[in-house]
Amino acid sequence: MKIKFGTHNGSFHCDDVVAFVILVLLFGDYTLTRTRDDELLGKQDIVFDVGGGALDHHFTDKPYRENGVPYAAAGLVWRDYGLKLLQKLASFLTDDERLKVHQDMDELFFQGIDAVDNGVNVETSLPLISLPTIVDGFNPPFDSDEDEDAAFNRSADMVKTIFLNYLNGRLHQFRARDFVKKAFEHRADPRVLVLDKGCPWLETLLSLDREEEVLFVVFPDKHRGYRIQTVKKEPSSFEARKNLPESWAGLRDDELGRAIGIEDAIFVHPARFIGGAMSFESIMKMANLALKD
Numbered sequence: 001m002k003i004k005f006g007t008h009n010g011s012f013h014c015d016d017v018v019a020f021v022i023l024v025l026l027f028g029d030y031t032l033t034r035t036r037d038d039e040l041l042g043k044q045d046i047v048f049d050v051g052g053g054a055l056d057h058h059f060t061d062k063p064y065r066e067n068g069v070p071y072a073a074a075g076l077v078w079r080d081y082g083l084k085l086l087q088k089l090a091s092f093l094t095d096d097e098r099l100k101v102h103q104d105m106d107e108l109f110f111q112g113i114d115a116v117d118n119g120v121n122v123e124t125s126l127p128l129i130s131l132p133t134i135v136d137g138f139n140p141p142f143d144s145d146e147d148e149d150a151a152f153n154r155s156a157d158m159v160k161t162i163f164l165n166y167l168n169g170r171l172h173q174f175r176a177r178d179f180v181k182k183a184f185e186h187r188a189d190p191r192v193l194v195l196d197k198g199c200p201w202l203e204t205l206l207s208l209d210r211e212e213e214v215l216f217v218v219f220p221d222k223h224r225g226y227r228i229q230t231v232k233k234e235p236s237s238f239e240a241r242k243n244l245p246e247s248w249a250g251l252r253d254d255e256l257g258r259a260i261g262i263e264d265a266i267f268v269h270p271a272r273f274i275g276g277a278m279s280f281e282s283i284m285k286m287a288n289l290a291l292k293d
Contacts, residue, residue, distance in 0.1 A: 006044030014132035049073035
């Protein structure tokens with residue numbers, strides 16, 4: 001049996017489109033009625049962003065998060081249905097991990113969307129094209145005959161891809177956790193973590209490496225050779241526990257090879273947080289040289 005969703009018609013915004021995408025991902029088969037007719041809305045199973053119910057925020061006594069960010073439809077639907085969606089899409093998570101991802105997604109994905117929809121300024125140091133701005137651009141212009149429901153569905157297709165990509169980015173670290181943990185436990189040199197393949201490793205490593213022993217991580221590049229990467233002090237920081245040598249910064253290929261005595265060296269980034277070589281033996285030589293610097 002198809003579940004019946006209801007939301008408002010007319011111009012749509014990021015919060016109602018994102019809310020719709022979450023519900024479709026969770027429930028599957030559906031019908032969508034976009035209207036402001038209370039009688040029609042009363043016949044729907046789930047109504048969001050309209051109607052004054054639990055998933056609406058268009059009233060004076062609207063719900064707020066503990067940090068003061070007001071909810072909009074996207075955050076309300078995630079609040080009430082996000083854990084169920086995570087159980088469906090990421091059954092490998094423990095209950096505690098599911099709660100963490102649920103909270104992380106609220107903080108990193110939903111709060112900005114909800115803030116914009118509620119007219120709350122979102123501070124940023126650079127002008128960025130935001131998801132709410134992109135979704136607003138799907139609304140038909142004043143001189144267009146395009147059907148608004150068709151435009152809503154086109155925006156939802158785009159938002160679905162963005163949402164799943166973002167969620168999967170948060171889930172990757174959990175899928176890789178056992179892989180990283182095993183590599184951490186079998187380090188030949190406590191200062192170098194060697195991975196058999198590239199994966200999201202930073203957050204798992206920081207949780208394991210309480211003594212801050214690991215300075216460099218080595219892993220194969222999907223396209224060419226091997227990489228050596230520094231370990232950030234914090235996930236949100238650019239400051240590393242130890243950078244690659246200053247004399248290597250910005251060097252490439254033969255120039256880098258002559259400077260460090262490794263023929264198949266590929267590059268070192270000018271910011272000294274990552275470098276590359278063609279062979280595993282050479283990348284490990286780079287690691288040993290960097291440790292001595």
